[in-house]
Structures are given as structure tokens and as C-alpha cells.
Amino acid sequence: MNFKFFIGTKVLFGENCVTENKNEFKKFGKRAFVVTGKNSGKLSGALDDVAGVLENLGIDYYIFDRVENNPSLENVNEAGREARTFKADFIIGIGGGSPLDASKAVSVLAVNHIEPKELYSNVFINKPLPIIAIPTTAGTGSEVTPYSILTRRDLNTKMSFGNEDTFPQIAFEDARYTYDLPSNVTIDTAVDAFCHAMEGYLSRRSTPASDVLAQEAITIFGQCINPLINGQLDPYVREKLMYMAMLGGMVISHTGTTIIHGMGYSLTYFKDLPHGRANGLFIKEYLKFNYREASGKIDRMLELLGIAGIDEFGELLEKMLNYNCTFTEDELKQYASLTMKQKSTTYNIRTAAKQDLFEIMIKSLKAQ
């Protein structure tokens, strides 16, 4: 056994956790810079809760609500500049993966006058501002990871940075904020969270402790498959999904992701497929590809899911996920090349060559 275990985030999980733990906001200063998207913070009710608490505590705040979907370096740079001008003491990220990931970049850029590309050095002269993260989807797990995944227009893909100082200090996890999410978004994000647990479990970097968290997340996903397919998204299921997403985030904080995420980035970048859906399309072929190296763990995973085999799992996923874009073989070759450049590809349990990735994609996507 040889491992590191660290989760730099304190999680406060449960209904009304923001208002019930409002004193947590006081520790970080008097000026809060809120990072969110156009809609999610408002529609979920999270922004209202936060604004109420900040006003009650006499904390000044500024709302930056222009985080893009899959935020670019240019987008976070703009937010970072505004946070600097505002002289923020701390950052509050509210939303799905995009605003939460953006908030980490903002926390660095607010106190470091660097080009946004330099984020990828992961070495910052001034310590990033403290971050409070409030997810409004149950998927990304970004609220408990140090990772910030940003779109690199210069490299035609998404790429992540993060170090121990970019863990949010606090995550408030209230499943109420996800109650109104439509079924397709709920599925996409749930599948993303499941991929975090699965890819972490089957990563070369998996550890005894990350496996414990991964197995719990996998078990919970198994309990949610039918509700997700049938749209039975009651508060009880919503809460389970949020718990699973948190666990998935804790897993990848230790293991990172592997080839599924790498391939998925291309589908999101070039075809605008939602991140979780893009990942989910590859699960069946990914498991078949890896079975040779990890049959024991994959069998255990299926057992925890309550599913008889990989093909049955594939059928269930097909019921959840659909897409209506087409791919040429040349496109998939390009995606395979890009995936080979992701460091996470090297952590896949079975070594994957470019041709392997191409074959996984062609089997998964029925290219024309």
C-alpha cells in the first residue's frame, strides 16, 4: 500500500445547508465575488439563499453571472479581472461544473497577475483566494476536487489545472437545488458522476481509500438507474445522486480520470454534446476494452450495480442516453489523437494506443 489521501474540502450536506451554516461564510472576509452562469444559480434558488446569507452577515458581494458553458480561458480571465477590481476576499462558485471550475481559475487570477495559460503551471506566487462551492447539478463533483477544466481554443480541447490550494474550502450540497433540473440534464450529470467513480476505480492511480469511495458511488448509481430511466426523480433520488456526485469528486481528486473523459472532451468540444452524455456513450466499449486487465474489478462493479454483464449495462445506458450527431472516421481519428495528448490517458488500467481509442469510438458511435 502506498497512497496519498487528501480532500481539502469541508462538505456540509443536506437540506438548507447554506442557511443553516451561514457562519461558515464569515470566516473568509467581507467581500465575496460570486461566480455563476446565466441561469443555474437563479433558477435553482441557490443564488437567493447565498445573497440572503451574505446580506444578513453584512458581507459585500458582486455577482459575475457570465460563466459560459465549458468556460474558456478568455472567459475566466475576464472574471478574474473583475474579481481583482472588486478586491474580493473570497470566491463563491454556484452552478454546475462550468461555474465551479471557473471559480477555481478566478480564485487564482484574482490575486495573481498572470496570463490565463499560466494557470496550467499549477504554481502560483500568491495563494488562491478561498472558494465556497455550491453545486446545482449532481454530476461534476467539482465542489470537492481541486480541478478546473477549461476550454483551450488554442489546442482544440478541454484541459484541467489545479493543485492542493484550489480545493474549495467548503462545499454546500443541497439536493433541493437540483429538483427542477430536466430529466436529460439529470441523466447527463449522473452519468458523468458515475464515470468519475468507475474511471477512478479502474485507474492505475486507484488507492484502497479511493476504491472505498468509488464502490459506494457505484452502489448508489445502481440504485438510481431505474429511476433515471423512468424519470422518477423524487427528492430521495435527487439526494442520492448528489451524494454519488460528491463521492465521485472525491475519487477523482485522488485518481484523476482516464480515457473516457479524454475522448468525451472531443465530443463536447467539436459537437457540443453535453459532457456527461459524451462520456456515457463510451462506457460499454470502455469496459470491454479494459476487461482483459481488470476483470475482477469490473465484475465487482457490475455486482455492486446489480447488473448481470457489460452488455446488459450497455442496454440500460442506451435507454438513458441518446444523441443525434454523426461522426466521420476522420473526425474520430482526430479525437483519438487529441485523447492521446491527455495525461489522463496514461492512467487507464489497460494501456491504450491511438488505434484502441479509435476502435472504442467507432464501436460506440457508429461512425459513417
Next chain:
Amino acid sequence: MNFKFFIGTKVLFGENCVTENKNEFKKFGKRAFVVTGKNSGKLSGALDDVAGVLENLGIDYYIFDRVENNPSLENVNEAGREARTFKADFIIGIGGGSPLDASKAVSVLAVNHIEPKELYSNVFINKPLPIIAIPTTAGTGSEVTPYSILTRRDLNTKMSFGNEDTFPQIAFEDARYTYDLPSNVTIDTAVDAFCHAMEGYLSRRSTPASDVLAQEAITIFGQCINPLINGQLDPYVREKLMYMAMLGGMVISHTGTTIIHGMGYSLTYFKDLPHGRANGLFIKEYLKFNYREASGKIDRMLELLGIAGIDEFGELLEKMLNYNCTFTEDELKQYASLTMKQKSTTYNIRTAAKQDLFEIMIKSLKAQ
């Protein structure tokens, strides 16, 4: 679901973790105050490893090696005074539970001129110094908890303090430091770690996330029962025990302990029974007492342990644990009274009155 999850400690686990991660020491300053006992740091080799690293990095250090077994307020006060005089930047605790717990008190007292009794207020004007914790037993889990359990001579018992700032920043967990521990110490400490997992699992404060960690620890203990009884303490078993102890610490960081620890404190205080052994003597009757309220969880625990029932578990524990002191009924009544004063008693899954505690003790200890 409504829970908090926070482990303020980064764990570096594995052979040679101190030397292989020596840069971690650099972050905390140039003056290290080492808190350890008379023997454990030296005999385990941990102190040598640490001294080597500090010298290599040019960090000045001072070794306080006078931590008592079950350290008193007076003892930590003396160490705190010396740390202040030394102008320590950070504290390194090396040893079993006693030095690690003492190091937390020292980290507070080094920067706060308070009476040691005021530690129990858990509010400190100056933030405690950072702590690096290096266990040389696999039991306490103190390396990943904020708790410091100190002997209160004024109250005839042991009592704990701690807040989020007294989590060690880093725990180095190298099972090599436990290789030479005698069998009885290994058993005592392992049983203590198991009690952390079990009491946390059966606590009113248990959470979904703490249960995941507890179940893993319980599973590992099940794998170690025969090796512990037979003295087959090879490096592989030592590593498992250390991993279990870490998990147990993470569990009680969320749940605290319950009546076993409360009763055990008296046996240690008045009869000098080792802490883990004192706890272990109560396990069988504790489970019988709680079965009415927690049959599902207790059955699950026995299943994870690979044991058919409570009585069989009691027999196995009897093979591990022995003691040769006697108790009068009056003594046990006094212990029951003292246990009722421990806050942890209120977290027991089945409400325990003084008479209940007395009966658990009399059945467990065959009083004369």
C-alpha cells in the same frame, strides 16, 4: 441525509513515506518542535527518519521526549512552555496516541498563553501551529483526528478537546514503525482502532460517508483477527492494521466515540489498563446491549467481520485480551457515574442509563 464530512489531514501512507515526501516539511517553517515519548519515537526508527529529513532541509528542531503515557494537563503545559521558548513554527508529533494527542495541545499552548484547562473551551485566540503527525502504533488514529485526549487529574478521568484547527496538517503513515511492537501492544491498539470504527458505525452521529469508512475498517479488522490471535504479525498484516487505524480515526473525526470509550477511560485511569484493552473488554456486552436498537447494523458488522454471532466474537476477543486486575461493585458504580458525565455517552445508539453501564461492566469484568 444531513451530514458534515471533513478530514483536515493529508495522509501520506506507505513505506518510507517520511523520507520520500520530505518536501512536505518545508512548507511549515524553519523551527520544528518534536513531541514524543521516552521510547516510541526512537525504537520505531521514526525519530531518526525525521531528524535526518530536518537536518537535510536545514530545519532547526528541538525534541521534547517527556510525554507521559496518557498525558496530563500538567505534562502538555510543560511541553507547550518549551515550544513557546523555542519559538516553534510547527509541531511534529511522533508516537502512539499519547504523543500525538499531546502534540495537539502543544500546538495550541505554544501560541496561546492560557491555562491548560482552557483548552477545553475549544476557542483559541491564535491559530494553533501546524502539526505533522507520525504514528508508531496502529490504533489511535489520532494522526487524522482533531482530538486530544488528556488526563484530568482534577476530574479523575480523561477528557478530549479539539476543533477543526487541531487536525494534523499531514499524517505520515509508515507501517515499518510498528514492526517491532510486541504482540500485546499490537492487539491493544488494534482493538482500539476497531472500537473507533464500530462505535462510530453504531453512533447516533454516524453518517453515510463515515459508515463507508467504518465498514472498510471493520472488514480489515476481520481479516486481522486470526493473525492477531496467532501472533502472525508480518509486514502485510502490519500495513492492514495501520490502514484500519487510519480509517478508524477518520470515522471518529465525524462521529466521536460512545460508551465503550467512556467506560474504558476509567479502567485506564484507575487500574492502568491499556486504553485499547480496556475498551475491548466491553465489546461483547456493548453489542448485546445495543442489539435491540441496531440489529441491522450489528448483523452487517458481523457479516463484514466474517463472524457468526456476538458470542463467537466474544470468544475471539477473549483469546486476544486478558487482564489481571479485580474490581469491586462500588468501583464499577463509580466508573458508571463518570461515564455518564462523558458527552460521548449521549451518542450511543441505545440510550444508556447509569444502571445500564453498570450492568455492562459487571457482566464484562466479573466484579468481586
